[in-house]
Amino acid sequence: MIAPAGSTLWLLRHEMRLTWRRMTERRGRRRGRFASIWITAAFLVGLMLIAGLPLGFALRRVHEIPITPLSSLIGAAIVLIAFTLMLSQTLAAAVDALYERADLDLLFSSPIAPRRVLAVRFLAVSFSVFALFGMIVTPILLPIAVMGHPTWLAAVLVLFCIVLAASGAGLLLAATLFRLIGPRRTRTVGQVLAAVVGAAFFLIAQARNILGGAKTASLFSTIMQMSADPRFQHVPGLSWPLRALLGEPLPLLAAIGVGGGVFLIANQVLGARFAADAAAAAGAGAGGPRARAAGRMRFVASAFAATLSKELRLIARDPALVAQVLLRVLYMLPLGFVILRQAGQAQTLVLPGSAAALSLVASQVAGSLAWITISAEDAPDLLSCAPAPTRTLRQAKVAAAVLPVAVMLAPVLIPLAVLTPWIGLSAILGCTASVAMAAMMNVWWQKPGKRADFRRRRSSSWLVTIAELLLGFVIAAATGLFAAGLIGWALIPAVLALVGVLMLSRSDAQIAQALRAAS
């Protein structure tokens, strides 16, 4: 059936087409696109074989899940975790929708009601977030449903309801921020908030590591304690999330009502204002955010210093990038606390693993930053027609990627080196090696583009992304073994990493040739 032009379905089809193209665009050319489809299919089948089938067999004799306070709390926790993770994504998408307007001007200048434009845009966001979560849940649920629990497939529907609620909540949050702090700050604060919301459950779950074992308990033991608490025995509606997940009709209807309701109310309330907010967001730049006290000049006669300064400024003014780095820092917090507490108590058994983890985090953050500083360049011709050597400019860009990583890791690495010198030295060596690897990979396999395009085009190729990740793991393994004093064993992954790096290296001439071919 062909939807009439201008209808919600017609607009949704247009949005979904654009979403699909953006998703497949990340993988570059046609061959890469097909490869990504195959890899996704392999992932789904693998998940079904590894997790879905064994669970299906294990659960086939289970008649039904008992509805107890404990199981109800677990069900509610699952729904809440899914909601926060999805809210993180939908909030970021809502902020993007206000600022990265793309075709919004075209749509708002058409006779289609802004409310409909907004509803469709967020429905498309909901679908893409749902696809991400559905891809993990469905291959596991499907064998379980086939082997005796068909009603459990309702969990997929509940998942979609959670996405709808998260979309509505994300939209409301973004609009509230817009009202409270204005268009200039909403973008940065929204992205950072999205990162914090995404990490919230992880941080709560890791509260024990952050605050110390004596003060807090693990998430599961907290749930156990709560379920034993008589007050939780009679909380009305506590079992409904679990019942909905298991496919009971009334709770399932309630989930549909809540998810759809939040989505519809958000669109109803905000639809008319969205066009005005988006226009205000576009106009926010017209006054031009003031970057710093006007008139202060910091001229330097060095291409290296000027480029380094420019890159650091651009990193600091990129809310999405700041949020991404902040997210990694948030994930690293518990690790840092564990390391320092263990080092303080001279419990060196856990420390080698932590040193390895630090090295892995360092490679990840350095990789993200180096990818942006090296490949994302808005004025490549300006650099090309400058008399400064390319090598100098490149070194400055690498330095700009490495400096924030050093600042991020120093509060953990320095005390670690003081408390346990050997572990500290190992961690510093591992972090240095992994950061150097990530930087070199991004120099060798750079793929220039405009900065604005880089959120959609995260990586250069599957090969490089996977190689960077694998090499990060191998260096982390070498770091861990080295920290544990197993120097002979550490040499094996160290040599492997070196061979991998050498295999992927490119000369300046090869890089230049690749860049010419790409332009």
Added chain:
Amino acid sequence: MTDALSIRGLSKTFGGKVAVDNLSLTVRAGELYALLGPNGAGKTTTLRMVAGLLKPNGGEIQVFGHDVLADPAAAKRVIAWAPDEPMLYDRLTPLEYLEFVAGLWGVPPEIAMPKAEELLRWLGLWDNRGERCEGFSRGMKQKTALAGALIHDPQLLILDEPLTGLDAAVARQVKDLLQARVNGGATVILTTHILEVAERMADRIGIIQHGRLVADGTLDELRARTGEGQATLEDLFLELTGGDEAPAESLPA
């Protein structure tokens, strides 16, 4: 006296397509030279090769005696390149942009600072010096890019369509600035589709088509060559490029 620009036998192909075909031209120091041509004639490609952004397949380019291919850094030091799309960073302020460009060209701070202030004041951007470029109009962006092109006091200023999309006031300001640079001894090469600008401002005019220079000289020399004493540059341009042969019946109603 050394020529500002000397191009001999320059060629460039993209795949099998010839963009610049054995082109030779000379621009004298201290003149304003307008390089004209229909769309796709090879103007931008030629100028990008002069600025060191593209490697030619053949030929040689000298800028104030510096071989662009053999010693690009020496040539780049005296050139400024300003394309039609301003080479800017949205999240930098004009002042920060000038700091960056001055650093790239190694301009000492004691020279760059007063120069930046002078340029920004002259171009009417001083009050906006602390605002990020992302909110600027096209004219303001173009002026910021122009300030960047001038911060190192280039001897040869190359501008590709510098007046595209500018309002009358900003266009006048840019034209005045270019004239002032020429009066100050600098050499300016510009491409433009606004032929009146070339007619009024240029000391000499080059017309390029299919990657070849089809005419070169002052306006009077071009008129003498076509034998049309009172012809406008538009008439000469159309005659030399064959643009006046477009079939009238192809015009839309």
